[in-house]
Amino acid sequence: MPELPEIETVKLQLQKILPGLIVEDIEVRGTRSLFGKTELIVGKKVIDVSRRAKVLIVEFDGELSMAFHFKMTGQLIYVDGDKRIAGGHPTSDFVGALPSTHTKVIFKLSKGTLFFNDLRMFGWVKIMNNAQLKMDKFLANLGPEPFDISETEFVARVGKSKRPIKIVIMDQEVLAGVGNIYANDALWEARIYPGVASNSLTSEQLKILLEKIKLVLNEGIKYGGATAANYVNLDGLGGHYQEHFRTYNREGKPCLRDKTPLIKTTLGGRGTFFCEQCQI
DNA sequence: TTAAATGTTTAAAT
DNA sequence: CATTTAAACATTTA
Numbered sequence: 001m002p003e004l005p006e007i008e009t010v011k012l013q014l015q016k017i018l019p020g021l022i023v024e025d026i027e028v029r030g031t032r033s034l035f036g037k038t039e040l041i042v043g044k045k046v047i048d049v050s051r052r053a054k055v056l057i058v059e060f061d062g063e064l065s066m067a068f069h070f071k072m073t074g075q076l077i078y079v080d081g082d083k084r085i086a087g088g089h090p091t092s093d094f095v096g097a098l099p100s101t102h103t104k105v106i107f108k109l110s111k112g113t114l115f116f117n118d119l120r121m122f123g124w125v126k127i128m129n130n131a132q133l134k135m136d137k138f139l140a141n142l143g144p145e146p147f148d149i150s151e152t153e154f155v156a157r158v159g160k161s162k163r164p165i166k167i168v169i170m171d172q173e174v175l176a177g178v179g180n181i182y183a184n185d186a187l188w189e190a191r192i193y194p195g196v197a198s199n200s201l202t203s204e205q206l207k208i209l210l211e212k213i214k215l216v217l218n219e220g221i222k223y224g225g226a227t228a229a230n231y232v233n234l235d236g237l238g239g240h241y242q243e244h245f246r247t248y249n250r251e252g253k254p255c256l257r258d259k260t261p262l263i264k265t266t267l268g269g270r271g272t273f274f275c276e277q278c279q280i
Numbered sequence: 281t282t283a284a285a286t287g288t289t290t291a292a293a294t
Numbered sequence: 295c296a297t298t299t300a301a302a303c304a305t306t307t308a
Contacts, residue, residue, distance in 0.1 A: 071303095072305095073304090073305080091306090102305090119304080119305055119306070120303080120304050120305050121303075121304055121305080122303060134297085161297090162296075162297070163296090163297065163298090167297095167298095195298090209295075219299085256303095268298085268299085269299075269300075269301090
């Protein structure tokens with residue numbers, strides 16, 4: 001599930017807990033989910049937790065790092081006695097017994113335990129030294145963060161493709177961190193039709209789009225991400241951005257501006273929601 | 281039964 | 295070469 005705001009939410013929560021803790025033991029249940037050697041970080045202390053695009057990074061002493069990509073269904077759950085912090089794809093594992101059938105890696109810490117679960121197994125954990133992390137194929141090719149990029153650079157990078165604007169802003173090598181939910185909502189906010197070629201937009205429109213991308217991402221972070229799972233009582237775990245979706249998952253529902261029923265199409269193989277009345 | 285799912289990669293087709 | 299589309303990864307849910 002996670003997009004930038006969901007990962008940011010996990011980061012903010014784990015930042016308060018992990019620094020200072022030592023990794024005592026690691027149990028790997030899903031070999032396919034893990035890259036690198038677990039022994040590297042056993043006995044090491046967590047220095048900090050950070051984020052790059054949709055990747056969560058745990059930094060250890062000794063110039064070592066562990067990077068998580070949740071893809072569609074990854075989740076991290078920290079358990080310490082009665083205390084539980086859950087982030088990522090919301091499932092009953094948020095509140096159920098752990099480890100679960102979807103648990104791939106278990107980190108026994110000097111205080112508490114961290115579970116990496118991944119139902120569809122698209123996600124990954126990479127353990128490596130900081131030099132290797134810098135060289136990592138995925139991380140090294142990422143575009144700028146939406147909150148760091150200047151208006152000028154955004155216009156230059158995003159506004160030069162013949163591809164549909166929605167595809168371009170979701171291209172992690174052009175701009176990092178924007179996924180399907182926030183791309184749909186940002187385009188609605190900017191009143192831009194998702195299928196329009198990005199190079200046909202004016203720099204004014206592109207500047208507004210950057211502003212709106214930051215707006216919806218910030219709102220996502222403010223609400224603790226989206227937790228589109230109403231089949232499980234999350235007991236306060238998980239975020240609430242889903243209650244503020246402009247377009248995502250709102251096919252046939254009225255546009256929040258002009259009440260026109262929203263349309264759903266497919267663009268680049270992904271569900272695309274928009275208002276044909278006000279997005280041109 | 282079929283389609284779709286908050287992501288990314290790859291091969292094949294245009 | 296740029297772009298687009300489909301399929302693949304694996305599982306669950308509507």
